[in-house]
Amino acid sequence: MPQFDSHFFSSLIFWELISFGILLWVLSKFALPPILEALETRERKIRDSIDQAEQSRTSAEQRLREYEAKLRGAAQEAEAMLAEARTKSQRMLEENEQRLRAESERIKAETTQEIDRERRKALQDIRGEAADLALLVAEKVLVRSLSDDDNRRFAQEALQSVSADHSASGQA
16 A cells, blocks of 8 residues: 555655645635634624623613602502592582582471461461451341441451460460
């Protein structure tokens, strides 16, 4: 085998070393700089992305805390408004109730006064009718025409009699 011949083997190693050196030089001169630059660019992009993600996370956490604080504030404000509305509605309810009670009492008092006035008027009408009736009965009983003085006297007596009867029946 010629490749294992010592004379041939040493010359083969020499040329392999020279080829490897040239290959290494060509790679370091032309291929390695763009590869290293691409690797550095990628590393820089990854580092920037990580930094940006960290900043975004920090910003999102800050916004979340602000939002939660605003939400708590809005909830407290809504609760305060609700409590105030309840208080106002309760106060308005009480005011309306008092106003209605006062109006009811006023109407009741007016009605009672009106009833009293009507009762007194009815009693006066009844007394007048009773007096007229008594005169008519007395005139028919006596069958004669009475003088004006006699009529007045009989009317007074009849009124007193009706008043006495009414007072007695009102007290009983």
